[in-house]
Amino acid sequence: MPLRSLPCNLKLKIKDFLANEIKEEYDFVNNAKPIYARSVETIRKDDFYYTLLEPNEELSRFDDGTWVRISKGGFSSYGSLWFTDEETPYILTGEPVPRGLLQIVEADGLQLLLMQKEAYSTLLAESSLHTIKLSKIIFRNHEMENPLETVHPITFYDPRIAKNSSQMEAVKKSLAAAETDSFFLIHGPPGTGKTTVITEIVKQLVAKGKKVLITSHTNVAVNNVMENLAEDPNFRLKMVRLGPRAKVSKVLKDLVPTHENEFIKLSLAQIVGATLSKLSILVLNKRLNFNIQYFDTVIVDESSMATIPLTLAGILHGKSFILVGDHKQLPPITRTKFPENCQNKYECGRLCESLFRLLIEQCPERSKLLELQFRSHPQIMEFSQTYIYNGKIRSSDECFTKKINIHPIQREQVPGTINDKPLCYVNMCYTEPPIEWFPSNPQLMGRRKTPSCFNMLEAVTAIKIRHDLMKAGVSPERIWIITPFRIQREMIRKAIKMIYGTDPEDTVISIYENILASTVDAIQGKENDVIIYSLTWVPSSTRIVNLHPALMDERRLNVALTRARKKLIILGDLSWLSIAGSKGGNYYELLENYLNKHGAEITAPEIDKNDDFLKVVQYCFQKKKREEIPSIIKDEVRKAIRRIREDLGIFPQTKRWIIKDENDFQKFRNDPIWLEIKLTSKQIIYDLRTRNTSMEIIYTFNSQTKKPEAYIKSYDKQSGIRKIPLELEI
Numbered sequence: 001m002p003l004r005s006l007p008c009n010l011k012l013k014i015k016d017f018l019a020n021e022i023k024e025e026y027d028f029v030n031n032a033k034p035i036y037a038r039s040v041e042t043i044r045k046d047d048f049y050y051t052l053l054e055p056n057e058e059l060s061r062f063d064d065g066t067w068v069r070i071s072k073g074g075f076s077s078y079g080s081l082w083f084t085d086e087e088t089p090y091i092l093t094g095e096p097v098p099r100g101l102l103q104i105v106e107a108d109g110l111q112l113l114l115m116q117k118e119a120y121s122t123l124l125a126e127s128s129l130h131t132i133k134l135s136k137i138i139f140r141n142h143e144m145e146n147p148l149e150t151v152h153p154i155t156f157y158d159p160r161i162a163k164n165s166s167q168m169e170a171v172k173k174s175l176a177a178a179e180t181d182s183f184f185l186i187h188g189p190p191g192t193g194k195t196t197v198i199t200e201i202v203k204q205l206v207a208k209g210k211k212v213l214i215t216s217h218t219n220v221a222v223n224n225v226m227e228n229l230a231e232d233p234n235f236r237l238k239m240v241r242l243g244p245r246a247k248v249s250k251v252l253k254d255l256v257p258t259h260e261n262e263f264i265k266l267s268l269a270q271i272v273g274a275t276l277s278k279l280s281i282l283v284l285n286k287r288l289n290f291n292i293q294y295f296d297t298v299i300v301d302e303s304s305m306a307t308i309p310l311t312l313a314g315i316l317h318g319k320s321f322i323l324v325g326d327h328k329q330l331p332p333i334t335r336t337k338f339p340e341n342c343q344n345k346y347e348c349g350r351l352c353e354s355l356f357r358l359l360i361e362q363c364p365e366r367s368k369l370l371e372l373q374f375r376s377h378p379q380i381m382e383f384s385q386t387y388i389y390n391g392k393i394r395s396s397d398e399c400f401t402k403k404i405n406i407h408p409i410q411r412e413q414v415p416g417t418i419n420d421k422p423l424c425y426v427n428m429c430y431t432e433p434p435i436e437w438f439p440s441n442p443q444l445m446g447r448r449k450t451p452s453c454f455n456m457l458e459a460v461t462a463i464k465i466r467h468d469l470m471k472a473g474v475s476p477e478r479i480w481i482i483t484p485f486r487i488q489r490e491m492i493r494k495a496i497k498m499i500y501g502t503d504p505e506d507t508v509i510s511i512y513e514n515i516l517a518s519t520v521d522a523i524q525g526k527e528n529d530v531i532i533y534s535l536t537w538v539p540s541s542t543r544i545v546n547l548h549p550a551l552m553d554e555r556r557l558n559v560a561l562t563r564a565r566k567k568l569i570i571l572g573d574l575s576w577l578s579i580a581g582s583k584g585g586n587y588y589e590l591l592e593n594y595l596n597k598h599g600a601e602i603t604a605p606e607i608d609k610n611d612d613f614l615k616v617v618q619y620c621f622q623k624k625k626r627e628e629i630p631s632i633i634k635d636e637v638r639k640a641i642r643r644i645r646e647d648l649g650i651f652p653q654t655k656r657w658i659i660k661d662e663n664d665f666q667k668f669r670n671d672p673i674w675l676e677i678k679l680t681s682k683q684i685i686y687d688l689r690t691r692n693t694s695m696e697i698i699y700t701f702n703s704q705t706k707k708p709e710a711y712i713k714s715y716d717k718q719s720g721i722r723k724i725p726l727e728l729e730i
Contacts, residue, residue, distance in 0.1 A: 010138075017307075033105075035103055037054065039441070049090055067112075082259050120312060134312075139361075148366070163198070183320060187326060189369070190381070210270070213314070225301065237717055239271040279313055308358070331555070332519075369393070380561070405473065421600070426455060426570065435454060436621075452489045453487065462517075462532045463492060464567060466481060480517070482531060499613075520560045534572065612643050681710075688712070693716055
């Protein structure tokens with residue numbers, strides 16, 4: 001295949017990018033708020049220093065193995081923070097740490113960048129045959145090797161793969177790459193079964209006696225593959241999952257070794273799961289070395305979301321590598337632009353944003369597209385299939401049966417949304433843009449924060465639709481609201497918590513992540529039955545401008561449109577977005593035409609100024625802006641919440657707050673329940689606090705009276721335990 005050279009000095013671009021990222025991260029760490037802990041003793045062992053710390057509650061915010069900056073007076077150093085089984089924390093450093101009160105700041109991002117810099121330096125040094133070969137592949141200064149020859153006939157562990165030609169070819173070509181110490185790329189559009197394919201590849205390699213690393217920039221991606229493998233007891237015995245227990249799913253927790261026996265488990269296991277960040281810590285602690293290929297094959301999932309140096313931090317550890325990703329979805333998230341000020345970035349289309357994208361464009365013969373999607377109803381996926389993937393993927397037969405089960409309700413907040421149709425476009429029909437920016441420009445002075453877009457009407461409409469779906473029998477954990485903007489997500493999330501109480505337990509999709517509302521960027525790689533997508537932004541009616549950057553990238557739109565399995569509801573005004581996007585490739589005009597073709601459009605009803613949902617969302621935004629809120633408004637919000645709950649026939653589950661100090665008390669005051677307590681009862685609580693009385697506050701629902709109740713259990717040396725009823729605004 002003829003060489004296609006890059007129109008820039010890629011080696012220099014990556015070097016400059018890392019320098020800029022490290023500088024930004026240093027600035028961030030230096031300005032971060034520290035946590036204080038007292039060092040007790042420092043012990044030297046094997047060229048490392050173990051500094052024992054007095055346990056305190058603040059330290060529990062950190063995960064096991066967190067990279068931190070430690071400072072005291074003029075001393076400053078970096079190390080990893082660990083907790084033994086006895087809950088005794090210590091810091092592992094390369095130099096002694098002074099005794100006394102230390103300032104500790106999380107610096108995981110910095111540690112990871114420094115390891116990326118080391119990985120990149122290892123590549124550029126070309127001190128081994130492996131790094132010479134990798135350098136030639138990445139910088140494209142040699143002719144590509146002969147095409148991969150598929151290996152001998154295979155008996156698949158998962159019989160479904162034998163019936164799926166693209167999955168079968170991806171597995172065979174990946175195994176051929178592993179046999180020849182080469183590489184292969186698996187292009188996995190949404191719902192095409194990339195986790196299934198990775199699982200099969202790992203099983204085939206392990207059966208041949210190979211040692212395999214499964215890695216990614218996220219714990220969720222590593223967990224997904226490891227959970228699949230762990231279902232088979234024969235493979236589970238050969239596995240180890242490295243990383244903080246808090247970020248490992250329940251079914252894998254027993255596979256996480258302690259810090260003391262980590263290296264032994266790493267040595268014995270044939271299947272190792274770890275994030276790229278964890279690999280960097282292993283290099284730092286000299287458990288791994290970028291110059292030694294510890295694994296036969298390294299598989300990097302979600303690799304299109306990892307920069308070249310971050311991916312290097314994984315693939316340098318293997319004789320062969322397999323990258324799995326989708327460059328038609330979101331690119332890596334970085335603090336600085338990459339490539340910075342590149343004159344040729346539009347000419348080459350930013351090929352260098354990830355190693356996956358670079359190689360799939362440069363070496364298409366070393367890749368395979370997974371062509372059959374299993375996730376979504378065909379009407380949901382058809383837009384992306386047609387306009388993003390150029391008709392190259394199709395839907396499986398089972399997708400045609402994916403529809404939500406609902407029962408009719410008497411009145412819809414937004415007529416036309418509560419049905420089993422897979423597509424719905426709620427046209428907001430804006431005459432004036434109903435958006436605000438937060439923080440406002442005066443609040444940005446001296447802060448490294450860009451303003452985010454908030455659309456009150458769409459936030460209210462999204463929550464109304466969610467409410468009616470729940471009323472029609474759809475479980476709340478099956479409904480997610482997504483948006484491109486942080487403040488829109490935050491206000492929707494806070495309003496939902498205020499109205500419905502605590503998060504439903506079933507919304508936990510990983511061991512550490514609850515989703516009520518999310519940004520599009522955070523939801524990539526995840527899926528749910530119903531997705532409500534609030535576009536949020538709309539251009540000014542007096543000045544049509546280019547699309548907001550959050551809406552400009554068609555890859556973000558692709559992610560948003562492909563999360564839903566059974567129903568996708570889009571909120572916004574596509575006509576305005578079509579006008580704003582008319583100067584470039586306008587996907588919003590295409591989307592509007594597509595939705596109209598399927599008869600999916602309905603018109604959003606006007607929202608009355610006395611609407612209960614509106615009152616709650618307005619209150620949340622006023623609190624965010626730290627505005628003074630009159631008592632009469634708070635009373636109206638309380639009553640609005642009560643009416644919404646009664647309409648749905650639900651009340652919050654029993655909640656308990658143990659208040660021992662001011663921090664506990666502030667957490668309680670920030671809970672929506674505080675709004676429901678009458679002033680006279682609040683005065684009782686304040687009185688107990690001024691006397692430093694420990695107390696427990698219980699909020700529950702009386703099934704006989706059909707009303708909520710609350711009371712205090714106070715603990716006093718003289719009077720013992722007392723139970724004090726609290727009056728609520730009912």
